Amino acid sequence: MKLQFWAIGKNHEPYVKSGVEDFTKRISNYYKVDWNIIPVPKNAGMMSEMDLKKKEGELIMEWLEKEDYLVALDEHGKQLSSEGLALFIQKTANRSIKRMVFVIGGAFGLDELILKRADFTWSLSELTFPHQLVRLMLAEQVYRACTILKNEKYHHK
Numbered sequence: 001m002k003l004q005f006w007a008i009g010k011n012h013e014p015y016v017k018s019g020v021e022d023f024t025k026r027i028s029n030y031y032k033v034d035w036n037i038i039p040v041p042k043n044a045g046m047m048s049e050m051d052l053k054k055k056e057g058e059l060i061m062e063w064l065e066k067e068d069y070l071v072a073l074d075e076h077g078k079q080l081s082s083e084g085l086a087l088f089i090q091k092t093a094n095r096s097i098k099r100m101v102f103v104i105g106g107a108f109g110l111d112e113l114i115l116k117r118a119d120f121t122w123s124l125s126e127l128t129f130p131h132q133l134v135r136l137m138l139a140e141q142v143y144r145a146c147t148i149l150k151n152e153k154y155h156h157k
Contacts, residue, residue: 001093001100002032003142006063007135008056008106010141011037012100016136024137030146035135038063049108057111058101069097070118071136073104077121086145088120102142104134 003025012020020035027033041047041055064070069092094110102122103114116120122136139147147154 001097004034004036004068004099004101005104005135005138005142006036006038006060006074007104007131008038008039008059009131010114010133015130016132019136020139021052023136023143026143027139027146031152032126033142036063044106052106053108053111054113056106058086060110060114064101064117067095067098069095069100070111070114070120071102072115072118072121073101073102073138074115074121075111075123075126075128077123079123079125082141082144083148085141086148090143090149102103102138104131105126107131111151 001095009019024033024094038056038059040061043051044052044055047055089100095150103110104109105114124141129137144155
């Protein structure tokens, strides 16, 4: 199974870039993994929140393949423990899914089109985080899940 991390917005800010790169490299010891940064639509500042989310949703849909397993990161999704995430990833891999896509929306979140298409909606927390920080947290938590599955020492409980 290949993992894809997608985010609407600009490239990783320096304060998260090295961490994202480090955890992404670590994940690659377990799964093929790539980041795709989907640029904010042109004229985004001129669009309403609803129109911007809709346009971002359309861009995401253009990138998706029919058989992709889509995990939408959304504040209203299901929260998982680190062990729960590990089990979720393992169960998904056991289903012979070729590509598991984790998507982080833009400034206003994900459009209903994406939330309806999602196979799973995941909430990192009830707290609100900057999108750049969510990228780092996503990479770290997926890495942590990988080490849990391999019974390695990174995760302590």
